[in-house]
Amino acid sequence: MDVIQDYLNKCRSITDTVESQKPEIQKAARWFADSILAGRMVHVFGSGHSRIMVEEMWPRYGSFPGFNPIVELSLTFHNLVVGANGQRQAMFLENVPGLADRILRNFDLSEKDAALVISSSGCNVVPIEMAELFQKSGVKVVALITSAHSSQSTSKRTDGKKLGDFADLILDTGAPVGDAMVSIPDLDTPVAPGSTIGGAMLVNCIKAEVARLLTEAGQPPKVLSAGVVVGAEKAVELFESAYDEHAHRLARLYEKVGQGQRPKL
Template identity: 50%
Template sequence: MDELTRDFSDSPALRYLEAAQQILTQIRETQMPAIEAAARICADSIASGGLVHLFGTGHSRIPVEEIFPRHGSFPGFHPIVELSLTNHTQVVGANGQRQAMYLEKLEGFGEVILRNFVFRAQDSMIVFSNGGVNGVVIDVALSAKRRGLPVIAVLSLAHSLASPVRHSSGKRLG
């Protein structure tokens, strides 16, 4: 059978695309006010000469990298990338997954990371996290708030609510 006329109704690729479309539809139907509010915070920060700081660990570093300005893109976004939490080249051994998984749960480490940067009143922060419960992302969000920055959390709320709170503050993102 020619690939152009093949029936793809039972294709794993089609099922994946349909599931992705359902997620996008759910986001569009439930999150547009939050997305618009987040966009306004970012636009206001940049328009006033501030920066939108971006933070994520592990795979949540991917959107930080995607937003980071490149040639021809819009400036105003500042990635905060802690290599010990994101540069996974080994499963075991030096800089292995065990260390990264330990560090992302370590309370206090987020504040240590943020001490390396200057924040101004017109800045804002976006924290990306799959579940929004690990110590370092909670620390970053709380530390940014203490500095007076508006904080935007991008996460799976369903995953967050299904996960136990791990931070001593009792907080989670979202």
């Protein structure tokens, strides 16, 4: 059995699923570009391994300012696995009601903002409450989930609602139920997940379309670029100016914190 080929074939199927969502990707990109053109930010949140998609959006090579990566270490710090700051605590905390409100208390949200909330199952409490609070603030929410897995999973919320219930638009990673895609003879449990593959493709499709829209609008993004591509001096200039722009955009999210009425769950 060629398990390597099996995984690659399933990744090709994920590519087809992503491609089939082109209209939805374009719609999400339009919302995100509108927020950035308005001088605001797109809030990107994921707990657990969904943080991978947050950091894939920004900051990294080929990305640009306009996105607010919300990555809580208490929900995403995996490498110690056990002991202090271990995985058990992180998995517990991502199902604590009210934590999303404490996170968003740090920001002055606007109806001009947009949000991307990532959760493969769409069933953990914190990402669900994040999406709910964003919607209550008038922020358009794009949910990135694994549709097959979410539909067969049970929400950790007492009312049974899932991330998709608080989304204005849903994108599907195309991964299977349980995420793992390869079955090994004589091994009871499948291995090699696929949601990261589909999620990364979706995020970068959105990123590319947002860059196109910003450029067409006369505000080309400051893209973090390698020195081997643009030259060492230009690369430094781009990094510095992109980080400065990020700081200025982020400052707007802080300047009126606590001055207005905040939506509650």
